[in-house]
Amino acid sequence: MRSIILWAAVSYLIGSLPTGYVITKLFHKDENGKRDNLDIRTIGSGAIGATNVRRAMGLGWSWFTGFVDIFKGAFALLLVAGIAPQEEQELLRAISALAVVIGHNYPVWLKFRGGKGVATTYGTLFFIWPYESFAVVLLCAGLWYVIMEVTRYVSLASMLSLVAMPIGFAMLGAPGIYIIVSGILAALCVFRHRSNIDRLIHGTENRLK
Numbered sequence: 001m002r003s004i005i006l007w008a009a010v011s012y013l014i015g016s017l018p019t020g021y022v023i024t025k026l027f028h029k030d031e032n033g034k035r036d037n038l039d040i041r042t043i044g045s046g047a048i049g050a051t052n053v054r055r056a057m058g059l060g061w062s063w064f065t066g067f068v069d070i071f072k073g074a075f076a077l078l079l080v081a082g083i084a085p086q087e088e089q090e091l092l093r094a095i096s097a098l099a100v101v102i103g104h105n106y107p108v109w110l111k112f113r114g115g116k117g118v119a120t121t122y123g124t125l126f127f128i129w130p131y132e133s134f135a136v137v138l139l140c141a142g143l144w145y146v147i148m149e150v151t152r153y154v155s156l157a158s159m160l161s162l163v164a165m166p167i168g169f170a171m172l173g174a175p176g177i178y179i180i181v182s183g184i185l186a187a188l189c190v191f192r193h194r195s196n197i198d199r200l201i202h203g204t205e206n207r208l209k
Helices: 002-015 019-027 050-057 059-083 086-105 118-126 132-151 154-171 176-192 194-202
Strands: none
Touching (some): 002 059, 019 050, 059 086, 086 118, 118 132, 176 194
């Protein structure tokens, strides 16, 4: 139990680094080229993820934000793989995957108002069950790209691609705990996108330009 609490806490803290918030605070500039201490939560969707950073700072910073958010998830899982006892690996990888995404979505530093967890979920699930998880995540990333290109809705692509992950894990015979975790993370992603779902239903969701 002590090791579960320890790894959950470590992973939560890794995930809670508010990448988009920090980037816009440090590097966003106003129309006169001066840093203006922008709070990313005050514009667009109010989220701190890559999509909202793109609205504020453009494609380059959006890619950087997404990469760091993916890396957070990957780093937490690689840390478990490298340090945790072998006999506890399966359980602790599952706990770490949940905790790091929860940390991203509900960071203590921002009064638990964070992102939607898509990029960090990709990072965690990529390393949760090597090497089969590589195939599942890459295929779902391809699905994300196709849906996004066809519809131009990042939210829809994100939700559907994550919902496909537990199906992929199940088809490859993953340990039950990994299927459950990927399903929980997919459900959490859908929950975090509930305002997007409402806009999709009413035809007011923003398309990626």
